[in-house]
Amino acid sequence: MKKIILAALLLKLTDRVSAQDIAQNELPSLVRNSFQKTFPKASDVEWETEGGLYKVEFETGLFGTDHHAWFDGAGKLVRHKEEIGKSDLPAAVRSKLDKAFSGYRVDDIDKISTGTKVTYTMELKRFTEEWKVAFDAAGNMLSKIAD
Amino acid sequence: MKLLNQSLKYLSVSLLFVVSLWAFVFYFNILNEIKESMDEGLENYKRQILYKVQADTSILHQNNFEEGFFAIQPVARAAALSAKDRYTDTMLYMQDADDETPELEPVRMLSTVFEHQDRYYRLDIINSMVEEDDLVKELFREALWLYLVLVAGLILINRYVLQRLWRPFYSLLDQLKGFRLGSNQALPVVATDTKEFSDLQQAVRALLQHSTETYEQQKEFIGNAAHELQTPLAVATNKLELMLEKGNFEAAQAEGIGSVMQIIERMVRLNKSLLLLTRIESKQFLNEELVPVHLLVRQSVSDLEEMAAFRQVSMTLSASATLFATMDNALATIIVSNLVRNALFHNIPSGTVQISISGHTLTIRNSGHHEALDREKIFSRFYKPGARQSGTGLGLAIVKAICELYGFSVSYDFAGGLHCFVVDFQTHR
Amino acid sequence: MKILIIEDEDALRETLAASLAQEHFVIETAADFHTAREKIGVYDYDCILLDIMLPGGNGLALLAELKQSDKAENVIIISAKDSLDDKLKGLELGADDYLTKPFHIAELNARVKAVLRRKKLDGKNRIEVANMLLDIGERLLFINGEQVPLNRKEFDVLNYFLLNRNRLVTKTALAEHVWGDDIDQADNFDFIYYQIKNLRKKLQTADLSIEAVYGIGYKLVEK
Numbered sequence: 171m172k173k174i175i176l177a178a179l180l181l182k183l184t185d186r187v188s189a190q191d192i193a194q195n196e197l198p199s200l201v202r203n204s205f206q207k208t209f210p211k212a213s214d215v216e217w218e219t220e221g222g223l224y225k226v227e228f229e230t231g232l233f234g235t236d237h238h239a240w241f242d243g244a245g246k247l248v249r250h251k252e253e254i255g256k257s258d259l260p261a262a263v264r265s266k267l268d269k270a271f272s273g274y275r276v277d278d279i280d281k282i283s284t285g286t287k288v289t290y291t292m293e294l295k296r297f298t299e300e301w302k303v304a305f306d307a308a309g310n311m312l313s314k315i316a317d
Numbered sequence: 318m319k320l321l322n323q324s325l326k327y328l329s330v331s332l333l334f335v336v337s338l339w340a341f342v343f344y345f346n347i348l349n350e351i352k353e354s355m356d357e358g359l360e361n362y363k364r365q366i367l368y369k370v371q372a373d374t375s376i377l378h379q380n381n382f383e384e385g386f387f388a389i390q391p392v393a394r395a396a397a398l399s400a401k402d403r404y405t406d407t408m409l410y411m412q413d414a415d416d417e418t419p420e421l422e423p424v425r426m427l428s429t430v431f432e433h434q435d436r437y438y439r440l441d442i443i444n445s446m447v448e449e450d451d452l453v454k455e456l457f458r459e460a461l462w463l464y465l466v467l468v469a470g471l472i473l474i475n476r477y478v479l480q481r482l483w484r485p486f487y488s489l490l491d492q493l494k495g496f497r498l499g500s501n502q503a504l505p506v507v508a509t510d511t512k513e514f515s516d517l518q519q520a521v522r523a524l525l526q527h528s529t530e531t532y533e534q535q536k537e538f539i540g541n542a543a544h545e546l547q548t549p550l551a552v553a554t555n556k557l558e559l560m561l562e563k564g565n566f567e568a569a570q571a572e573g574i575g576s577v578m579q580i581i582e583r584m585v586r587l588n589k590s591l592l593l594l595t596r597i598e599s600k601q602f603l604n605e606e607l608v609p610v611h612l613l614v615r616q617s618v619s620d621l622e623e624m625a626a627f628r629q630v631s632m633t634l635s636a637s638a639t640l641f642a643t644m645d646n647a648l649a650t651i652i653v654s655n656l657v658r659n660a661l662f663h664n665i666p667s668g669t670v671q672i673s674i675s676g677h678t679l680t681i682r683n684s685g686h687h688e689a690l691d692r693e694k695i696f697s698r699f700y701k702p703g704a705r706q707s708g709t710g711l712g713l714a715i716v717k718a719i720c721e722l723y724g725f726s727v728s729y730d731f732a733g734g735l736h737c738f739v740v741d742f743q744t745h746r
Numbered sequence: 747m748k749i750l751i752i753e754d755e756d757a758l759r760e761t762l763a764a765s766l767a768q769e770h771f772v773i774e775t776a777a778d779f780h781t782a783r784e785k786i787g788v789y790d791y792d793c794i795l796l797d798i799m800l801p802g803g804n805g806l807a808l809l810a811e812l813k814q815s816d817k818a819e820n821v822i823i824i825s826a827k828d829s830l831d832d833k834l835k836g837l838e839l840g841a842d843d844y845l846t847k848p849f850h851i852a853e854l855n856a857r858v859k860a861v862l863r864r865k866k867l868d869g870k871n872r873i874e875v876a877n878m879l880l881d882i883g884e885r886l887l888f889i890n891g892e893q894v895p896l897n898r899k900e901f902d903v904l905n906y907f908l909l910n911r912n913r914l915v916t917k918t919a920l921a922e923h924v925w926g927d928d929i930d931q932a933d934n935f936d937f938i939y940y941q942i943k944n945l946r947k948k949l950q951t952a953d954l955s956i957e958a959v960y961g962i963g964y965k966l967v968e969k
Contacts, residue, residue: 199400199430200437206364207371243398245432547826551848552757558851559765561962562914571960578962582918585848620926623899627937654926 191218198224204245209237223248250283254290262309263290270311271303293317321475321483329468336467340460344453351447352425356404359427359442362387366440367431377438382409387442392430397437400430411445423448485509489518496525498532501600540595543588550585554578583709590711594698597648597718608649610640610742611674617650617657618672629666636674642742648719655712656681656738663736671735677743682735689731696727716740747862748772750791752782752808753824754801758847762795765851766858768913779803786812791820793861795854796841798825809839820861824849850919856909873908876953876968880908889952899924900945907956907966916963 194202197217201224205212212228219225223240230237238251256264256276267276274294282289289312294301304312318326366387369376380390392400404427411422423446430439485507492505504522509515557578561571618634625632642649660670660683668684694700696717699710720727724744730737749771753759756777763773774789776782779802786794786808794812798805805823812818818840823833826847833844842861845854863871871882879888885901887894896904902924907915917938925934942964946956956964 195402197401198398199402200397200432202402203363203367203429203431207367210364210368244394544826547847548755548758551826552755552761554848555758555761555765555851558914558916558919559761561916561960562765562768562851566960568960571962575960575962578916578918623897623941624925624934624937627940 191216192224193217198243198245200245201241201243202245204241204247205239208247209239212237248284252281252283254279254281259290260307260309262307263305266305266309266311274299274301321479324479325471325475328471332467332471333464336460336464340456344456347456348449348452352404355425355444355446356427359404359425359444362442362444363427363429363440366442370431370433374433377433382441382443386444387440389441390439392437392439394437397430397432397439400428400439403428406446409443422446482511485511485514486517489514489521493521498528536595536599539591540599543592543595546584546588550581550588553581554585557581587709587711590709590715593651594711594715594718597715597722600722604645604647605643606646607641608644608646610642610649610653610679611636611638613650613653614657614672614674614679617653621657621661625661625670628661628664630661630664630668630670632661632670632672634672638675640674640677640679640742642723642725644719644723644742648722652716652719652740653679655716656740659683659712660736660738669735677741679740679742680737681739682737684734685736687734690729690736692729695729747792748774748789749858750774750776750782750785750789750794752776752795752800752805753797754778754799755797761851762854765854769855769858777801779805779808782808783811786817790817792865793858794821795858796821796823798823798827798836806835806839809836809841813840820865822854822857822861824854850916850922852906852910852913852915852919853923855913856906856923859909875908875911878949878952878954880905887948889949894948894951896945896948899941900948903941903945904949907964911966914959914963914965920963 194215194217205215205226209228209230211230212226213230214234215226215228217224217226220240223242226237226239226241228237228239229235236253239247240249242248256279258281259267259279267274271294274296277293277295279290279292282291288307289304290307291302291304294303300317302313302315302317304314306312366376377389379385379388381388404425407424407426408421409424410419411424424443425446427442428439429442430437432438488507489505492507496502496505504525505518506522507514507518509518557574561574566574614634614636618632621632656679657670657672660672660681663685664670664683665685669682670684671682673680691700696713698714700713701710717727719725720740726741726743728739730739747770749766751759751762751766751773753762753775754777759775759777763775767773774785774791776785779800782796782800783803796805796808800808805825809818809821809823812821819842821841822843822845823836823841824845824847836844842864843857845857863873873880873882877890879891880886881888882905885896885898887896887901887904903920906920906923917935921934921938942956949955953969954966955969956966959965
């Protein structure tokens with residue numbers, strides 16, 4: 171039992187090396203205020219530092235849509251990843267999917283905004299096949315990686 | 318101090334500590350709670366202001382608290398980057414509704430930094446705080462009230478509940494106080510459902526029962542022993558008397574027999590006195606009548622007149638009134654005769670015996686030994702002051718026993734060189 | 747004069763018998779309840795000394811029987827039990843006297859004589875010895891027909907001596923009888939001597955005198 175606890179503690183520690191949790195009141199005011207302005211409806215907010223950026227995980231809406239957002243020290247939103255449904259995909263992406271991947275099941279759709287650039291990532295599955303695919307807003311496939 | 322008051326005392330002191338501790342903890346908890354709720358309010362207020370800034374940049378110029386509860390000031394980027402949201406307690410000059418002039422009031426302040434159109438601003442928001450000393454005062458008053466109410470409650474519980482709970486105990490105690498061995502009283506009894514009290518009652522009753530039995534046995538033993546001695550003593554006396562009558566003894570032999578007879582005589586008197594005591598204590602004298610004590614005194618004095626004259630003791634009787642007592646006639650005679658004889662025999666040549674009767678009391682004063690006798694021991698059995706050998710040492714003990722039987726009081730005093738015995742023939746029960 | 751002694755204690759019974767025999771009485775004894783009962787049934791006695799605690803029964807039962815045949819008035823109860831109950835019951839049953847053990851021989855003598863005297867004198871109550879006459883009822887002493895004044899105690903002493911004529915009366919017996927029983931006798935022998943001396947003076951003309959016996963007591967004898 172002790173060993174397990176120890177192992178869990180070690181895991182937790184190693185986890186903190188790459189991404190360190192920070193408390194709300196340790197957060198720079200600029201980041202905090204910017205976040206609050208951008209996502210006024212956020213709930214279940216958890217902050218950590220990651221690669222010199224402040225990463226926040228939170229949920230919105232009634233069904234708890236997952237969000238991941240990265241801010242720089244001045245409070246500028248650098249990147250935002252949002253879990254969306256298939257119906258929320260732009261029409262261009264949807265038609266592309268119907269054409270190129272009919273018969274595949276679509277899973278884990280994320281909308282990722284970096285500055286003005288928006289990409290959509292998702293997992294496509296059929297039998298033993300499994301792909302990780304990324305599109306831009308116009309429906310161009312950016313990458314296709316076997317999973 | 319009564320048990321109930323004792324427990325009240327300890328409970329009050331303990332409660333004082335408990336209430337104080339509670340007040341202390343409560344104060345910090347409530348203060349914390351107030352601050353947290355305030356901080357939440359300030360946070361919401363901040364969000365509203367930041368939202369408002371986007372629509373109305375004019376508020377960016379509100380840089381002091383005079384117009385509201387927030388102030389905005391531009392700050393350098395470097396300072397802005399390192400700034401974090403801070404809540405602080407501080408004092409500001411403010412004018413409350415109940416103040417005539419602005420005065421220093423405690424406030425809670427949230428300081429934050431925000432960016433607007435690439436410029437950085439510092440935002441301070443305040444909310445007036447409850448004054449801590451007010452809170453302390455209020456809390457102290459409340460705690461004091463709580464304490465007083467608790468103590469009052471305790472007193473009431475004490476008076477009506479505990480008192481009632483303990484009633485069997487006090488009842489038992491009262492009965493025990495009034496209990497006398499050998500008085501044929503009923504054993505103490507209390508009605509109670511409380512286990513401890515019924516146990517106590519049982520223990521007490523068992524103990525008393527045992528003591529009473531032992532007491533009775535002892536009494537019976539003395540009685541029987543004295544009784545059994547009567548016949549052998551009679552044989553011894555009579556045989557010696559007969560021997561003296563018949564025999565032709567030389568003077569020395571006869572003298573020896575005479576001294577043996579005297580010793581036997583002493584045993585006889587001792588034995589009779591012990592029997593009498595036993596009989597008094599076992600209440601064998603139930604013949605109560607109105608006895609004219611003054612007449613008994615007169616009789617006793619005239620019986621002893623010649624004896625007194627022979628001993629050169631002047632005996633005077635001054636009876637201002639008649640004195641009647643409700644008791645056994647024989648016992649009344651014993652009281653009077655024992656006291657008068659005692660006064661006469663323990664006297665000195667050309668001494669005095671002064672007997673007086675007034676009201677309910679018979680007072681007998683006599684000259685004698687020049688020092689007071691032991692007030693505690695004089696009425697106890699076999700007390701013989703000095704080197705006196707001949708008396709039984711039971712005469713006054715018998716007087717005392719009779720007085721106790723009827724609830725009369727008998728006392729000894731030594732004043733003006735006279736030993737003084739006073740019997741009050743009034744029942745003190 | 748016939749006397750029955752009912753007493754279970756052998757030594758005491760014999761002593762009493764020996765003492766009373768000196769008075770030239772006819773003495774019979776009984777040691778238990780049944781013997782006593784038989785004797786009472788058969789003979790008449792002038793005086794009965796009755797112990798209460800007897801083997802085989804209670805002396806009071808005997809007394810009750812005596813009372814039924816009107817013979818209870820010459821009974822003297824002798825008991826170790828100085829209890830009021832017994833005394834009252836005994837006297838109620840008609841006993842003449844109640845004597846608590848232990849007692850002096852002189853005292854017993856006096857009581858027995860008193861019983862016999864009451865029985866014989868039919869209330870006349872005077873004693874004539876030699877040239878002396880003692881009127882018990884009037885408490886007067888006459889010597890050669892002349893009245894000699896006696897005080898109360900002197901009369902009691904003389905009466906006691908007359909009841910015990912020619913018998914030893916110890917000082918303690920005398921003190922007990924005349925001055926009450928819990929008297930401190932050791933202190934009072936001098937007083938008794940003084941009283942006797944006074945009495946002797948008054949009896950100078952009498953044919954009777956009080957003689958000292960070994961310094962223990964006195965004896966009233968004819969000159």
